Amino acid sequence: xxxxxxxxxxxxxxxxxxxxxxxxxxxxxxxxxxxxxxxxxxxxxxxxxxxxxxxxxxxxxxxxxxxxxxxxxxxxxxxxxxxxxxxxxxxxxxxxxxxxxxxxxxxxxxxxxxxxxxxxxxxxxxxxxxxxxxxxxxxxxxxxxxxxxxxxxxxxxxxxxxxxxxxxxxxxxxxxxxxxxxxxxxxxxxxxxxxxxxxxxxxxxxxxxxxxxxxxxxxxxxxxxxxxxxxxxxxxxxxxxxxxxxxxxxxxxxxxxxxxxxxxxxxxxxxxxxxxxxxxxxxxxxxxxxxxxxxxxxxxxxxxxxxxxxxxxxxxxxxxxxxxxxxxxxxxxxxxxxxxxxxxxxxxxxxxxxxxxxxxxxxxxxxxxxxxxxxxxxxxxxxxxxxxxxxxxxxxxxxxxxxxxxxxxxxxxxxxxxxxxxxxxxxxxxxxxxxxxxxxxxxxxxxxxxxxxxxxxxxxxxxxxxxxxxxxxxxxxxxxxxxxxxxxxxxxxxxxxxxxxxxxxxxxxxxxxxxxxxxxxxxxxxxxxxxxxxxxxxxxxxxxxxxxxxxxxxxxxxxxxxxxxxxxxxx
Amino acid sequence: xxxxxxxxxxxxxxxxxxxxxxxxxxxxxxxxxxxxxxxxxxxxxxxxxxxxxxxxxxxxxxxxxxxxxxxxxxxxxxxxxxxxxxxxxxxxxxxxxxxxxxxxxxxxxxxxxxxxxxxxxxxxxxxxxxxxxxxxxxxxxxxxxxxxxxxxxxxxxxxxxxxxxxxxxxxxxxxxxxxxxxxxxxxxxxxxxxxxxxxxxxxxxxxxxxxxxxxxxxxxxxxxxxxxxxxxxxxxxxxxxxxxxxxxxxxxxxxxxxxxxxxxxxxxxxxxxxxxxxxxxxxxxxxxxxxxxxxxxxxxxxxxxxxxxxxxxxxxxxxxxxxxxxxxxxxxxxxxxxxxxxxxxxxxxxxxxxxxxxxxxxxxxxxxxxx
Ligand SMILES: Nc1ncnc2c1ncn2[C@@H]1O[C@H](COP(=O)(O)OP(=O)(O)OP(=O)(O)O)[C@@H](O)[C@H]1O
Ligand SMILES: [Mg+2]
Numbered sequence: 040x041x042x043x044x045x046x047x048x049x050x051x052x053x054x055x056x057x058x059x060x061x062x063x064x065x066x067x068x069x070x071x072x073x074x075x076x077x078x079x080x081x082x083x084x085x086x087x088x089x090x091x092x093x094x095x096x097x098x099x100x101x102x103x104x105x106x107x108x109x110x111x112x113x114x115x116x117x118x119x120x121x122x123x124x125x126x127x128x129x130x131x132x133x134x135x136x137x138x139x140x141x142x143x144x145x146x147x148x149x150x151x152x153x154x155x156x157x158x159x160x161x162x163x164x165x166x167x168x169x170x171x172x173x174x175x176x177x178x179x180x181x182x183x184x185x186x187x188x189x190x191x192x193x194x195x196x197x198x199x200x201x202x203x204x205x206x207x208x209x210x211x212x213x214x215x216x217x218x219x220x221x222x223x224x225x226x227x228x229x230x231x232x233x234x235x236x237x238x239x240x241x242x243x244x245x246x247x248x249x250x251x252x253x254x255x256x257x258x259x260x261x262x263x264x265x266x267x268x269x270x271x272x273x274x275x276x277x278x279x280x281x282x283x284x285x286x287x288x289x290x291x292x293x294x295x296x297x298x299x300x301x302x303x304x305x306x307x308x309x310x311x312x313x314x315x316x317x318x319x320x321x322x323x324x325x326x327x328x329x330x331x332x333x334x335x336x337x338x339x340x341x342x343x344x345x346x347x348x349x350x351x352x353x354x355x356x357x358x359x360x361x362x363x364x365x366x367x368x369x370x371x372x373x374x375x376x377x378x379x380x381x382x383x384x385x386x387x388x389x390x391x392x393x394x395x396x397x398x399x400x401x402x403x404x405x406x407x408x409x410x411x412x413x414x415x416x417x418x419x420x421x422x423x424x425x426x427x428x429x430x431x432x433x434x435x436x437x438x439x440x441x442x443x444x445x446x447x448x449x450x451x452x453x454x455x456x457x458x459x460x461x462x463x464x465x466x467x468x469x470x471x472x473x474x475x476x477x478x479x480x481x482x483x484x485x486x487x488x489x490x491x492x493x494x495x496x497x498x499x500x501x502x503x504x505x506x507x508x509x510x511x512x513x514x515x516x517x518x519x520x521x522x523x524x525x526x527x528x529x530x531x532x533x534x535x536x537x538x539x540x541x542x543x544x545x546x547x548x549x550x551x552x553x554x555x556x557x558x559x560x561x562x563x564x565x566x567x568x569x570x571x572x573x574x575x576x577x578x579x580x581x582x583x584x585x586x587x588x589x590x591x592x593x594x595x596x597x598x599x600x601x602x603x604x605x606x607x608x609x610x
Numbered sequence: 611x612x613x614x615x616x617x618x619x620x621x622x623x624x625x626x627x628x629x630x631x632x633x634x635x636x637x638x639x640x641x642x643x644x645x646x647x648x649x650x651x652x653x654x655x656x657x658x659x660x661x662x663x664x665x666x667x668x669x670x671x672x673x674x675x676x677x678x679x680x681x682x683x684x685x686x687x688x689x690x691x692x693x694x695x696x697x698x699x700x701x702x703x704x705x706x707x708x709x710x711x712x713x714x715x716x717x718x719x720x721x722x723x724x725x726x727x728x729x730x731x732x733x734x735x736x737x738x739x740x741x742x743x744x745x746x747x748x749x750x751x752x753x754x755x756x757x758x759x760x761x762x763x764x765x766x767x768x769x770x771x772x773x774x775x776x777x778x779x780x781x782x783x784x785x786x787x788x789x790x791x792x793x794x795x796x797x798x799x800x801x802x803x804x805x806x807x808x809x810x811x812x813x814x815x816x817x818x819x820x821x822x823x824x825x826x827x828x829x830x831x832x833x834x835x836x837x838x839x840x841x842x843x844x845x846x847x848x849x850x851x852x853x854x855x856x857x858x859x860x861x862x863x864x865x866x867x868x869x870x871x872x873x874x875x876x877x878x879x880x881x882x883x884x885x886x887x888x889x890x891x892x893x894x895x896x897x898x899x900x901x902x903x904x905x906x907x908x909x910x911x912x913x914x915x916x917x918x919x920x921x922x923x924x925x926x927x928x929x930x931x932x933x934x935x936x937x938x939x940x941x942x943x944x945x946x947x948x949x950x951x952x953x954x955x956x957x958x959x960x961x962x963x964x965x966x967x968x969x970x971x972x973x974x975x976x977x978x979x980x981x
Contacts, residue, residue: 219707222668225694226701227721227768237720241711336670 050436053428056421057443060483064458065450068303071296071461092297102298105280112193112265112276113258119198120254123351124205125247129235130348131206132213135334136341142348147207149200149355151591153544155263155564156580160359161187161196162267162568163366163577171362174380188272196264199355201254208250212243218333231335245316252313256306260451262547263561267568277302278453282550285457292461299457307449363584366577367391390578394567399558400579404586407543407560410477414542418482419535422489423527427519429490430497431505448487452547455484460551472554480552481542488541489534496530536594540587616644616808617679617775619665624674626660626832633672634660636832642776647802647809648837649823651816653855657832658812659704662778665810666701667694678776695724699776700769700807704784706761708753714740714764715749721772739771742801759790766798770805777802777809783818795821816856820844828852846889850972853901860902860943863974866892873966876900882939884916886969897974904946906968909934909954912961916969920962927952936962 073088096102130136131143149157164171165187176183186192220242224234240247262278269279277298284295337344366372368386379385394400422444428434429441447455459480463471470476500523508518524531546561553562560583567576619642626635635657642648650658663669665676667684675685678699683692700721708717715736722732740746743763748756753764762782769777782798783791799822802809813819819826820840827837828851836848847853850861864878866888874888876898886900909920923942924935932952934945945962947953954960 217705217707219703219705220709222666222694223701223703223707223709223765223768224720225668226666226699228695228724228772229720230695230724233724238709242709244711 046434050434064462067461068296068458072300092293096297105275105277109276111190115194116197116258117255120202121205121251123202128206128210134337136345145352147203150203154261158264158267159580160362163362192268197258204254205250208246212246249313249316256309299454303454310449363577363580367581372573390574394575394579403558403560403563411539411542413478414481415535415539418538426490426493445487456548456551474557476552480548485541492534496527500526540590620677622675625672627672633832638834640837645806646824649811649819649826651819652829656829662780662812698774700774702765702769702779702782704781706765708761708764710754713752718767718771739767743767777807779811858901858903862900866896866898880939885966886971889970890973898971899974901970904944907945908963909960911963914965916964921959922954922956925956
């Protein structure tokens with residue numbers, strides 16, 4: 040590199056930005072956990088260091104209970120997710136079940152459902168008294184009742200919504216597996232069942248383990264689902280407990296920071312473990328080899344199997360959507376019998392009218408879009424700069440840049456929120472209370488996903504195209520402008536759209552950073568829920584769902600399906 | 611090794627139509643007597659693997675019957691389809707398909723586990739078969755720590771450890787380097803003959819087919835063109851494709867002028883005539899194509915009825931053999947001469963003789979399109 044000074048300055052600038060976005064807030068969080076000063080009351084900069092917070096937190100029975108609940112909900116949810124995900128990938132990749140293409144495409148839909156909206160839908164379906172499922176049971180004179188305001192309910196909802204993570208990993212591992220490995224077992228005398236357990240599953244074990252870990256990690260960081268399902272019966276998990284701590288008066292910011300640190304360390308360890316499993320030797324992937332797809336002939340069983348798969352999709356997509364629609368358009372949620380369910384006089388737009396009468400509603404949509412735009416543009420440009428530096432230059436320090444920009448993978452959204460709170464709340468006249476603090480937190484939170492989404496489009500552009508431009512006398516910037524940007528622009532636009540979608544859905548970090556002026560959609564939705572009016576909550580959920588649906592459709596159209604995987608770990 | 615009596619394999623009228631394209635197998639019939647090794651030989655895509663997989667039960671035939679040891683295992687017309695694990699056969703896959711998450715011993719013992727074999731007996735059988743393939747020292751190694759040739763032998767050991775009544779092998783040597791391939795193909799025949807199993811072996815390598823097979827079946831476009839001993843295939847190919855595929859790459863076209871018994875006189879144009887063996891039933895006046903192996907043309911000799919003068923156009927010395935291009939009244943032919951000496955100079959005229967028994971005349975149906 041000829042202009043050595045310039046490249047050093049460039050790397051220094053990127054490192055400074057990353058330090059500002061990621062390192063500083065995390066350090067402040069750590070500092071917060073290690074002091075007993077209240078940043079709001081005591082002002083900034085007076086810190087008395089102690090590890091007292093951690094000792095109190097670790098001996099606090101409430102934390103213990105929240106931790107136990109978290110482990111049960113996430114552990115149980117992961118088991119459900121693994122069973123569903125594995126079964127689904129086997130059905131889609133390895134059997135002759137009809138409509139496999141449709142099943143494969145539909146199976147990742149649950150990933151797009153915002154956790155809060157999913158939670159609300161399952162409240163409508165599964166609440167012990169007014170839940171639609173119970174109403175239905177009563178109507179057909181069945182003596183069954185379901186109650187989703189329990190740990191079991193959490194396990195179920197977690198399990199069905201995060202099964203696609205397991206599916207994505209195992210389906211691709213199954214596709215990359217030489218089918219003759221299974222055929223050899225069959226010829227050797229093993230039954231289809233024995234083959235599955237002695238050959239197929241052991242061979243894709245790395246994929247199963249990393250999908251399992253990923254779904255567990257995502258569940259750990261989810262706020263929306265446990266917030267709505269756990270609230271009525273006061274079941275706390277770590278995320279909801281952290282938020283409660285900051286909502287007490289006076290707010291226990293230090294304790295919250297300590298619990299957040301614990302959550303971050305656990306997540307970090309699991310992410311590390313998952314990366315290890317992923318990079319460890321995988322038996323199944325043979326580079327560039329295409330295998331003839333092998334499918335087990337299920338015979339007449341293929342119809343029941345198709346039925347099961349469709350049932351899953353109904354439970355996870357259709358049923359919740361119907362529930363939201365019913366609740367949003369019905370004047371009263373009380374449904375006496377089935378006849379009243381189809382009685383059109385019971386339906387109206389009253390809930391929509393009432394949410395749009397509230398000036399906060401439009402304000403929150405406006406805010407969400409504004410934050411989304413800032414995040415998408417700034418975050419997209421930053422990710423482009425980082426991605427280009429990592430993948431296309433030999434600048435010194437690019438490894439550190441890589442490391443810092445992937446660090447947020449191990450930080451749940453809620454923890455980022457607490458960290459940003461600590462980083463800015465005590466600074467007078469600072470970012471706290473503006474739209475920008477939300478945008479910056481989102482940029483930091485989604486940095487790894489954006490860089491990763493962009494890197495695939497970088498890697499597709501041949502280095503020689505750039506070198507040809509250099510040889511023609513173009514400078515580095517000129518080359519980027521005339522070669523890289525035009526070629527990578529579909530990828531960049533897709534990444535920005537993805538960023539936009541993600542920031543509109545984001546709840547965990549917004550919770551700690553909004554003020555009444557900067558209220559965003561997802562926070563207001565939670566407000567409506569906590570206000571107790573299920574009709575308005577459902578109506579606003581539908582508004583958010585439609586908005587997201589349109590955006591995701593647009594993103595998908597732009598990237599021809601490449602954005603699916605990137606919703607990835609964010610939940 | 612002692613075991614079951616090897617079985618007969620009978621394939622009759624086998625047809626397989628995939629959802630797309632022309633039939634992959636189109637009316638193939640053959641039989642493999644007990645203890646015999648039959649090789650299916652043919653160019654890529656001719657349907658060898660599909661035939662083998664139909665016999666194994668991994669592919670479902672559209673028509674025809676397959677019986678093993680007199681039991682029908684597949685017959686769409688009668689609605690019979692026995693699953694692979696109940697056909698009692700062994701199979702060696704082209705990709706070996708040894709299980710990478712197991713050791714050599716675990717791989718080999720796997721079929722026995724699914725066949726209710728006692729522990730002690732299983733152990734003994736595994737040791738016996740590992741000794742047979744020469745892998746005794748490697749029993750406890752993970753298979754991923756083996757070379758390609760060793761993996762191939764694990765695959766073989768795994769498929770014969772339970773002494774199936776029929777063994778199927780799909781290009782088991784094609785992933786190995788040339789030298790190893792030569793060594794292993796002799797080993798393979800020795801092992802197969804030692805176990806006395808009936809075997810169906812698929813390859814596209816004619817040299818391999820000749821060494822391994824008791825009989826060879828040549829396939830093309832889903833059809834079985836000829837089934838016979840290597841000697842028959844090499845010395846009396848049933849049609850032009852078989853001749854060409856097994857190395858008779860020279861062709862002369864002409865018209866049959868008269869026939870006497872198994873031979874006939876062919877007019878090659880320019881007033882040149884040659885005698886040829888008539889493989890097809892041909893009558894005078896018919897257009898014919900004569901196939902000739904480069905090894906069978908002798909330069910420098912002048913005997914028999916088919917003796918001509920030719921000019922040497924080109925010489926390619928290959929160490930142990932030399933290949934000449936010669937001009938025989940306007941046609942270019944290839945001649946192969948064994949030996950480390952290249953005896954003929956380029957540009958000279960030399961006598962050549964084409965003994966009539968090696969000039970195979972076929973009905974002229976136009977030039978071969980592929981191969
Ligand atoms: N699952 C399938 N679906 C559709 N067509 C197939 C399928 N399997 C094989 N074919 C077709 O059937 C024909 C025969 O294939 P097969 O694999 O038997 O060839 P082969 O003789 O084994 O060739 P090779 O020497 O390359 O292995 C080919 O034209 C192939 O394209
Ligand atoms: Mg083949």
